[in-house]
Amino acid sequence: MNTVDAEAANPATKMRRIRDRLRDGAASNGIWASLQQVCNLLFVGLLSVILARTLPVEDFGVYSYAMSLAGLGIAIGLAGLYGLAIKRYSESREPGTVTCSIIIVREATVAFYFVALLGFMGSTATSVDEFLLVALAAVAVFGRVLDAPELWYQARLNARKPALAKIIVGAVFFAAKCTALWLGSGVTVIVALYVAELFAGSVAVLVCYRRDVTSGRAFAVPGARDVVDLWKRSSPLLISGIAQQVNLRASLIVVQILVGATGVAMFAVSQRVMDVCLALPMAYMTATFPALLEARRKDRDSGGGSAYRDRLQRSFDGALWAGIAIAVLLYVLADVVVVTAFGAEYEDAAALLRIQALAVPFMFMSSVLSKWIIAEGNLWISVGRHWLGAVATVALCLLLVPKWGAVGAAWASTASYVMSVYLFTFLSRSTWPVAVQMSRAWVAPVSRILARAGSQRVES
Template sequence: MKFPVIPGFDANAFQKYLKNTGFLLVGKVGSLIIKMLVGFAVANYLGKAQNGILNYANSFVIVFLAIAALGLDQFVVREFVKNEEKKETILGTSVRLKLLGVLLILPLIYCIYPLYSNPQTPVEYVLIVALTGFFQAFNVLDSFYQAQVKAKNIMIVNIVANILSAILKLLFIFLHLPIIWFIWAFVIDAALLSIGYCSIYRKKEGSIFDWHFNKKLARNLLSKSWPLMFSAVLVSIYMKIDQLMIGRMLGEDSLGIYSTVVPLSEAWYFVPIAIVSSVFPAIITAKKQNEQRYQKRLQNLYDLMVLISVLIALMVSILAPYIYKIAYKPEYFSGASVLSIHVWAGVFVFLGSASGQFLINEGYTNISLYRTAIGAAVNICLNLLLLPLIGIKGAAWASLIAYACATFTIFLFRNSRKQGLMMLKSLFFISLFQQAINWRRNKINS
């Protein structure tokens, strides 16, 4: 199948990247549908209190797993693009570093959790969820296939793993099993994905036992990726701190309701990741060939991010009451108005994903660290202020404002200020209007 080619892009390369994006989107959409349907069933089965406990454990662990990932997932894409012939060494080194990271964070979780624990969520639940980190270490294979623009492999693994996971959770519900089984389901989900990635790699590339660890490469990766690690930790904090603070300040029932909002709002965040991951190699190539083309592609990317995210936010805001009435028990209905607020944070997440790739490509990883730190600080402060006043709606407003602040912190730095202006042009549809006017003029002149 051939897609129309956009002027300025190499025809063959464009077909390759667009098809790769399509495979990523198909895989993510398929997984999204499965997860949402099962998520409705699990939330209704557990009830808002136990659903709150389940999500508190997961939210707490996610922050620490970001430390264990060491910021490598994004950085190794560039390493694979530059040194494809060294794949065994890059994979072996990255996986072992991430496994070591998980071993180090387990005692850290055990020591820190009592200081910020939820009385209803035992430490055992948190430690079980933390075991997912051992399997997530193999997610570096996801980065490997993204770098090779072979998203079809990722799509197959994601869909199969999610179908198996869905069947298992529905079986738990059918058998009326207690919440501990759903805690273990987090580990099983991660295991299914890692087994799938390794199986595809063995079939297409070779054995994972051929991977090598290289100390020099490990030092090089860590020296360059540590800002991304701190950035990932801060992103996890300001994306999950609202749930942790709700659990502590408002209780499990409120967290259970809010926990239905976040998946519906953030379900779309795979879209910018899929698009940006697929076109990142093309953007790197454009930088080498022509600066003007490089900037044009970035502007087009920002325009696309805004257009898609605004359409999604409008659609979800309008449909939110109907989604809750159809999918959830009445005890969850108050989440609809919260969803209508929270979903607009996606506009800034989409822009942040695109500009984040610019920062990585230019080597400005320290800016990523600063802007996510500001976003995390804003989110924490606003949650402290708004949660006692307006409840879980306050958490939604805090997330929206924090994401906007984090994205446009890029203005504070001279090297990235131009990108901030470009994003503003996209946000207010100035760039799209300019392109429409130019297209109209060209059509009249022709």
């Protein structure tokens, strides 16, 4: 071993490099953003378990339905402006106009959604109480999308402050919801606290931002042209985001309409576990995406293409087989997971979880595919694949749910993932390269064993 290798292998050197990476703004940014996501997932998951064990099954189903429709509006309101807004903040010396432009575009988007939702509920709600509960939950969308300055912090590689603010707010309101349940409050109070939480979280970020802006104004009225231009540029990702949310939530909506609140409760339990699985590949790609971009840049500068392709292949390999491992565990332990967490009343949800577990490998590969789309700048590919998934979900739900109930919705959800993540990539020449790489990922262990055996024969 030469001197350089010995130095690299030295434990002190390794620890120093790790500390250097942690001090780096990008690494810290990713850590704090991931921590916020994990804490939010923890609060939501624990509350779901508590509610499932506290409320009657039908009430839990109505609550899950209201939260799902509110989440749909939030996701649509946030879609399309993340990366674009960060770029605007990075390029602008006047953060106030960027902030107000983002807020205007977001609030206008969720206002359209809110009106459409009221119309939808007016024609599908089974009771006045259900209509009012969904309407109350949907008010939260106006509060959640106010946190535009969070993207200003992201652009400055300083996600720590908004992340801490939101984690603290989340913890306070989680305690408030648990206290309300302990005092005997019903679903309406819990939903009202949810609305208050989202407004409080955004206000906390706005206050921090107002104090931290030292260059330019924190808030400034933007020109109409700036707002329209921002909306136009974000429209491909907005359209894609709408399709993605339809793909994720259409099954629950169809089950509510055709089966009722009890079916929604069972599907919601299975979906809550799947939400955890969705968060895992996001964290995985948060860690690997910078390396993927760096490999692409180096290949472009050198005129080659192997480093980027190899890095992408390793990402697909790792994502797929991590997903397979989790899918196997979920399939085997579905009954234990559901009954232990949510109670024996929800044991029927275990069958749904086994079906949806089959989609986990494709969920993991989807996280890599979405980053490849961003790296290549092919945003309309994202639109196409998400709308394919949305159409497939709705069509299969309408076909299967009337006969098989929530089980049919689980099969529809799983099939749509296979279509929108894997089969879709075979439909266009521009996506064939990743179709091949995803296909190779299925045989990655065999390929590595053969490659290792070949290298050993050469050495001998």
